[in-house]
Amino acid sequence: MKKNDLKSMGKSFTKYVLIIGALLILLDFTFHRHEYFSFAEIYGFPAFFGFVSFVFIVMLGKWLRKFLMRKEDYYDQ
């Protein structure tokens, strides 16, 4: 039991987040979401934007490591 604590927490967390995510998308169909810019009113636009931005940030950050990452004692040398 103890060994799987974090794992089971992660699993139930994932489950709830997915349920909430699905509900949010469904909610989008029940009313017209007013936005400042018309293209943002497409169904699920913020969700899509959030997902893509997040993946983009992490992937670009990971790639930037090539240029920006140095050893921990870089400035002491």
Next chain:
Amino acid sequence: MISNFIPGLIMIITSFLLPTIPQYFRHPAMLLSVGLSALSLFNGYGTFLEWDILGLNLILYQSDSLTLPFAIIFHIAAILVIIFSWHSKNLMEHMATLAYAGSAIGALHAGDFFSLFIWWEATALTSVFIVFAGNTNTAKDAAMRYLIIQVSSGVLLLIGACLMLYQTGNHNLVVLDLKTNFGIFIFIAFGIKAAFPLLNGWLQDSYPESSVTGTVALSAFTTKLAIYALARTFPGTDSLIWIGAIMTAFPVFFAVIENDLRRVLSFSLNNQLGFMVVGIGIGTELSLNGTVAHAFVHIIYKALLFMSMGAVLYRAGTTKASELGGLYKYMPFTTIFCIIGAMSISAFPLFSGFVAKSLIMSSLGGMGMVLIYFILFFASAGVLEHSGIKIPYFAFFAHERKNKVKEAPINMLIAMGIAAFLCIAIGVFPKYLYQILPYAVEYQPYTLDHVISQLQLLVFAIIAFLFLVKFKLYPSEIRSTVLNSDWFYRKMLPGIGKPLFIKIGLLTDSLYKNLGLSFKQVLSKSYKFSNLSYIKVTTPSFAGTILISILFIMLVIVLV
């Protein structure tokens, strides 16, 4: 009497008296001084103290609707820091912290550029001791660099103020623009403290090096003082919109790969300042309200996040993500408080970040600035990534921890508890925050459109995180240094300058030989080294030389 006593001054006086006060009464005395200073908040608006000196009229104490919200939050931050550091016996740090907070509060009430300059430098000189209190060699080096940058900002401000007085005969804090040369000097002076792009290196360099409690104090005052100064003198300056937008987006990528969680928070601080700078750049009543509201809530949740990482550093001995994880079992309260801070900064509805950021986003939307709007929307996903997920995930979860640690001391928990309470209270009852904003604007953050839109963004960004972790695409933490704009003066300039310096020295050496004066001798005397090969040009002093020469050249150009 007390009513025209400069707010904050009582805190500075108390800080000098602290050594005479017995250990057990120091923190109560500090709290008392903040309380006395806070009485000034009830004075209302107006000019309360002026001083005619050297033919100048200095406005030492004035207050208006822009001063008040900043003064309130600076007092709250001072109280939080004092409670958080209750366990500490570091006298130097306590003195520095109290004087620093007092100087920042004093600066808010300055009515002219010369008084502002004095407080501006006072915040630099007091806060450098807080960086120093990190008490490691890296902290001491960082403190010296910090001092040079901060004092340079002050010098630029002074040059700007002198030029302004010379050219216009006026030195009061008025709205400036970038068409005048003094305006540019003052703009850059503020820009350094507000950590504009490429001027930001000092922030991520110094803040994470300070002590457990010191970083909390540092995070609250300097940068927000700069935001206040910008909001007062440069509202509606178009270039600030782009500067701010770059500030929101850029630090996000650095924060993703940074290993030290307190440095991650420093990048995140930079990103938050970007939102405020955009608000100043738009310059409408709604957007300036947004900037002030954002600064107000930001100080609380950023302090909360730095406090939680301070507690982790205090108990686990490090804030390096690569060495942390699984602390939720041993520090449950700290975990909860950290998550509340994380949700506030990520702007979840019902948390304080949401009600403040909405003001800025709405003013952008209302103006039809589509590109900037989506840069900030994108940066919001970035905030969630580094502050909302990375900080709590790597510190408290990630993987099981082998050795036990204790929960944070009670005083830390109280300070974090108060901050967490404020984060939620402001999020649930935003009208109390809106009441103290500079302009009376009717605004309703909780519309169905807005809540759903924000929740979709955040929840699907979390789903993206879970997806990346599941498929092992999320970058693992690596012990490393991430290059930042401080690289230019820590590596590049010394790299070019050091050989050049020695070469010029050797050249002049032959010239001066006849005079019986050798460069080697002069250097070896002044550096107390016997041989040139031992001469080590230390980074701070070299960077200092460069900065001073740049300042000098700029001064010459302007005067000519």
